[in-house]
Amino acid sequence: MISFIARHFTSLWALITSPFRALWRVIVRIFPPREFTVMDTPRGNVYTFKQSSFWRFTKFCGKVGLIIWASWSTYVFVYHRPLLQKRTQQLEEAHATHARQMSDLQTYLKKYNDLTRSLNVIDDKILNSKKLDEKQKEDLMNSRLKTWGELDFLRTRLTEMFTNDEYMPEYTKLSELSAEYELTRAENEELKKRTAKMVESMQAVADADIQIVDMVSKLASDNIDDLRKNLKQINGTIATLGLSQASLVRSANKYTNPFVGTAFSPIELDQELDPKYQKLADDLELWHGLSRLDTILPLGAPVKKVRITSNYGTRNDPFTGKPKRHRGIDFAGKIGTELMAVAPGRVVSAGERVGYGTTVEIDHGLGFTTLYAHLSQIMVSRGDWVRPGTVVGLGGSSGRSTGPHLHYEIRYKGAPFNPTTFVKEK
Known part of the structure; x- marks a missing residue:
């Protein structure tokens, strides 16, 4: 019974993990392990640095994540600027519309008050119509009807201004636009702060990178000079064999044995990078080749006491x-x-x-x-x-x-x- 359960559990586990194992095989194929060997002095200490597939894949994901985050931040920053300008323009238009409608409202209210006073005057005259003839009464009634018509028109316009969307009170629109403007401006300021921090971090990384490049370049240059001095005496001999130090260095970088290590993989860099990076890569390749050559060639005497x-x-x-x-x-x-x-x-x-x-x-x-x-x-x-x-x-x-x-x-x-x-x- 136990063996039956164990067998079926193993099969189920293999089925569940098979996609992940397949994915891991793809990752290992794309990001194979790498090994870097550095010798600090001729025939001195040899340091070997290994990078596993998981570490290389993690670094790649980190770089991709940083690029995506930087791209998204840049996009949002660029997007918010026209949005902020649009909100500012809408706010200015709202202010202008508000001022125009307030002016219209003041005009309508003044005219409404004037018509109300005129109507009161006409009503007073009608009440005292005993001294008026029929023609005067008729003129007063016509004037009263005309005034009532104008008053009714003004009442309708004022009602539309406070009820229709077209004439909605502009202080409401102004309040909404102001809130949106402040929110957009706050988001923009926060984005500026984050961008500034990111720029500072990237600058710190760049400064550290420059220091490391300079230190490694100096170390590589010093070791290259020492190795060239060590191999200088045999240049004439290898020349008689139809060889050169440069050709031997290239061959040494490709040679592999248990003591020298695996072949050296040339560092390929983007042509748009600073030329000092390519010079560093070339120096490292030369340093590595000279170190391997100094190790590979049969230099020295096979006996302790030379005679x-x-x-x-x-x-x-x-x-x-x-x-x-x-x-x-x-x-x-x-x-x-x-x-x-x-x-x-x-x-x-x-x-x-x-x-x-x-x-x-x-x-x-x-x-x-x-x-x-x-x-x-x-x-x-x-x-x-x-x-x-x-x-x-x-x-x-x-x-x-x-x-x-x-x-x-x-x-x-x-x-x-x-x-x-x-x-x-x-």
């Missing part, structure tokens, strides 16, 4: 005595001397080679490999990932060797080249 007994180039073969090209550098050492990886990489070969004896070869990426020959013992296996300083083998005299030493080669795309500047770099 070179034979350099790269043509020399007399120790077995035949004839001139022969020497493909690497020989380091003096004893049997059992620890031999270390100079850069992160993956072991691609660990075993015996003709002439080289017991060897280890490490692929560091970007086409560069290092070869350790004449070992007495191998400390790693093919496929292992190694860090700088990892002991890959012990010194010996295996293969075609006259005594204990390390034969060390650096190769680019399988071809050895003079590693002297690389060894002396660190």
